[in-house]
Amino acid sequence: MTEDCSSLSKGDAAVKAHNDMDTTSQTPNGTYGSHDKKEQLVLDGKAMSLISAKRKALLYDIIDLESCNAITVKERLLMLIQEEEIPSIQSIISIIQKCRESRHQMLAKFLHQFICFTGLDNLGDVGNDLVGALLECKITDLAQQVFSKLEVRTEFPWTYFIREYTEHGQVELAVSMFKQMKEDRVAASKFTYVALLKACTKIKSLVEGQIIHSEILKVGLENDYYIGNVLLDLYAKCGSLPEVQNVFERLRVQDVVSWTSLISGYVEKGLDKDAVHCFEQMVEKGTFPDERVFTCVLKACRSIGTREKGLEVHAFLVTEELENDLIIGNSLIDMYVKCGLLLEAKDVFDSMLVKDVVSWTTLISGFAENGLSEAAILMYTSMLEQGLIPNDNTFATTLKACMIMPDREPGRRLHAQIQAMSCIRSLDAFAVTALIEMYAKWGCMEDAQQVFETMKERDLICWNALITGYSEQGEYGAVFQLLDRMKQEGIPPDEVTYLCALTACSRGDLLDKGKLYFNALLEDRGTTVTIKHYNCMVDLLGNAGYLKEALNMLKSMPFPPDLVAWITLLASCQKWGNVEIGRQAFEAILKLDETHVSAFHAMFNIYVDANMWEEAKKIEVMRLNMEAGKTRPRSSIEVDGLTHVFVVGDRPPSSFNNMWEA
Template sequence: MSVAAPTSTLRHWNRLIQLAAASGSYSRCLRHYVPLLAAGLHGDASTFPSLAKSCAALRLPRLGCSVHAHALLVGAASDVFVLTSLLDMYAKCACLPDARRLFDEMPSPTLISWNCMVTAYSKSSCVTEAVAMFNTMRGVGVRPSGATLVGLLSGRVDSLSTRNPGLCLYGYSMKSGLDTDLPVLNSVLTMLVRAGQLYDACLLFDSMHEKSVVTWSAMVSGFLQTGDYMKVFGLFNHMQTAGYKFDSVALVNLISAAVLLGNLLVAKGVHALLIKSGFESEQDLMSSLVNLYAKCGDLEAAQEVFDAVHRKNVVLWTSMISGYAEGGHPDKALKMFDSMLCTDVEPNEATVSSVLSACANLGSANQAKKVEDHVVAIGLQKDLRVATGLIDTYCKCGNVTLAREIFDGVTTTNRDLAIWSAMINGYACIGEGSEALVLFNEMQNQGVQPDAIVFTHLLTACNYSGLVDEGLQCFRSLTVEYGIEPSIEHYMCTIDLLCKAGHLSAAKEFFRKIPIQLQNQGSGRRQQIIGG
């Protein structure tokens, strides 16, 4: 359908374009430009910043390139505001080479331009380049602002070799008078928490005269990392006393703390708080709440929360399916999955993993095959997590042949440790020790480093198959070649192997080598060995 030529003036259409972008109606903003072009008119320096902003918000870099080309064509690209908006567009669309090229062509980059580049590099995990840009702007006499530091801290600056980079930047903020800027302090605090420097984070938190819900949430996430849910609840009590209004991030953290506690009364209290705060219709929070009730063993309450949500997304479906699978109701998990397939919501990798767990618990290879057929239909068969789940499920259902078919279908270069481990464990469970060892050697030849779990599977395989020499070699390899500290399971598997082969003296000698700190973990097994 052709677009009618507008009778309004260029100024009128520019005004519509600017208003649309300012109100967040980015698609409408771009649509307004079409009739303007159809009328033989073109934008000017006041038009292109709005168009670039819309392309950035909608992540449309190709259309952004067209806007850039048109700005060049009509001679508007020399305007500093147009250049800055185009630079911001490329940066937000993660087109770093284009952004850098445009930045280098700017005769006099503004502070906003420098900030765009610092933030773009940082958010794209190019932290070294972000820091280099930060140092360069200081070197040419451009004084960083609070937005510069926030942009720099938005990436993983803690991955740098510099000692306590967060504290270094905090020191810079104090030196430059930005230590009262709340977004800067929140960014430093978040980075310290992310880097595991909780002590320094606590010192900074306590020293902050002004706080926001972001400040509190950052501190809460730090205590969640250490599993200290009581500290989390304490912070939330202080937040409530201080009159802070919770946001969705804070409430997700609160639910996570409640999951760690696993107390049903606390779960109901958190649920009541969600309703009181007006978040009972937010799907991500409802998904977390379903998970919380499931972890507390109240699947009926989880189902009630699930049923109360009218438009369910894949995360919510997965939470409910996982709740039934992990709660000892694999049959209900599979029924829930069947119900999901009748909707327009498509399962993802996490959904399939939960359903496969239910199949494994039922020991039903037929059900697993149906899930595999659906996985192929929606194109998830190449996902490593899904392939590993299928292998593990088929092995637990006693069908190692189907598991091996899945394993062989994954190209050698794409196999990770988890998928090798799952297949080795499959052979271990059916007593095929030789096959497990062959697979282990293949894994080593591919340069995949084994972990403690793989060695547990190997020792189990040798134990079931009576491969004494091979089992002892595996134990030596575990400690000597890979420097892995043996667990009580490694010792007990090896001792069982020796006992079953009739080498009781060697078994008792091996037992004496178990470190004192591990002996209590195997006290029950010790009595069996001594009794034997």
């Protein structure tokens, strides 16, 4: 720094000094020297004595850390460098802490340069704290440089690295850091364990979490409140309910966070009744639920369709004046919609002081799913009038409503709106897939194909939607063309794709092609084989006359055959006149449903076609006895002030004959 900076302002001096520092070169011993051969600053004992003598005041006298911002701190540090003044270690650590709190990247980078310039980066406390500040400011590369040079590493930087890797989804690196930490014999703190447990939670790694838990037990931190709650969250997210309950029961303090983890664990596992019971216990023990608890318990009520419990929770919310909370309100709407209580859902919606796009979309979805397509479209229109911008879920649910309307104009208008919206922002494939499904449902496969072709990115769901559409319309040639195109473009099929392929083969009597797809499905480790796939093959084999093979497949498949499987086989037996296998299928059907009328008719026809009249007569008697034993549905009608009760199959009394002539 050869030029005098005394005449410059603080800002100019800072820029000048910073530029001068950037032109310095590092010497082999780790200190820095300027290109004008200025005397090097070497921090040995003699130099430190000289610096101490020259220091006019401690840094606390020069820098008021409470009032200075990051830029001011940087400027004053530069002025100190110009005057060859080195702050005390205590002062440097204070500045590092200020840098960490402010998360100011520019200051962090300069501070790193300053500490390296003074040779303090190898000092334990300074170096360890600097790593934390650099990581807090998201400057990982510099943090790694400082960390690698540290001779003594405390628990602090290790924990920071573990936390940083976890936040960025690099969980394997986080776990690897912990293993290195153990190899270096650095004792972990509770903050280290918390960071590790969060890493395991993020990837739902139960085994790694259990290993960390065992380490916690060894060091006696299992009763720590914070660690206990993080453990609860880990086991709940991993679906390990026995361990959730075990940790919960051992907690000294069971607060709202603990209860929330327990309840959410039950909900995630599908144990909704247990979740509701747990909520009741929580309230009884005097712990007031928070927003997340209410959201979880309302989800549980929705899943099991418990209207009464849902109404009780709603009443509790009204008592506590919480029903106007946006997230809770949306959860209430969702719960009522899933329970089929649309009027109650609309009442909650109308009473909400603030509504967002989720509120509107949930109610639109409720109307659409219950066949109230016009109400759904009216809600969508009202939402636009309120100035809200639809999201992908809104488009998808409204398209479902348009799908079942006789009038196709609303659907086409919505398509135009989606096209206009796609010019402003990128639309999710979910919304575009709903468009394909709508046109496919209408039988407008050219429109569906056009939507598909205009998509920039096609996921597997889009492919399946179009393939399913062609399959349902009986255009099996198009199905196989798309399947071949998928293969060429490297799109791996899933169970839905295979089901569409097998269905097309079944309806087209393409046995050999069906066998190829079925064998490919069995060999594909990434897909789940379901009973629907087997039923398609039973249909294929049966239609082709391979009835023994079809029967063997039913008996050897990895799950019990369902009613559809046996009825499919029985229908094939009727087609080919196979009495023996038909009888086996009929008996299996009666074990599953002894009142299945079509099974009696099919078996009766099989015996008749085989001229087995006695057996056919027995089947007919069985059917009549079965129908006589069934409780026939009752109904009533009021005519001229009189209520007439009748059952299905009754002949109307003579008084009814003139009823329609009045």
